Amino acid sequence: MDVNEPAAAAPNSEETAWALRQLENIRESIDNVDAALIHLLAERFKFTQQVGRLKARHGLPAADLDREARQIKRLRGLAEEAHLDPEFAEKFLGFIVAEVIHHHVKIANDTGAIPTP
């Protein structure tokens, strides 16, 4: 409850009904954004799986710390421009990369390649 606006706390008031319609409308937009995010993530993992297969096939090192540092710097910059917390953007990349590593280990196991440490 919002202690500053006791009037709005009354359920079924016209104002509350308006707020609920607004809420429903914003949630539809969130659902649209989420569908786009899921499809972009699926596309991103297709690319990183290609990277994993390429690295396994050509004996390229699994990790590239320079590349990761450049990615972090770039995403933090993009986040700032978009008024998104750069800390969150960095955490997000870490979250994705953890899943990518999980995929790459699986590819290495499936192909019988020994992943470079």
Next chain:
Amino acid sequence: MDVNEPAAAAPNSEETAWALRQLENIRESIDNVDAALIHLLAERFKFTQQVGRLKARHGLPAADLDREARQIKRLRGLAEEAHLDPEFAEKFLGFIVAEVIHHHVKIANDTGAIPTP
């Protein structure tokens, strides 16, 4: 190193050079997808901040477990269609929602509203 293909392990070979060009090309696509993801996430947080302000202003409950359950089910379905691990999609939503809660607590603190438990 890929133990199954010792020939590819020789550095500077033509095949390795080809693989590195392929890698660069895929990484450019990953960077494009990441820029899109960052901007979509920024847009999503604009919407959830709107939700947070609306809920605080109209004394609506902060949490909605039914809504969250519907979101999880929907995103898992979308993930399956896009050949993305549904477990990952659910973890991803959890990751985002944790950040949203962090934002909502901040909005509640800033507006002086007491968030509904």
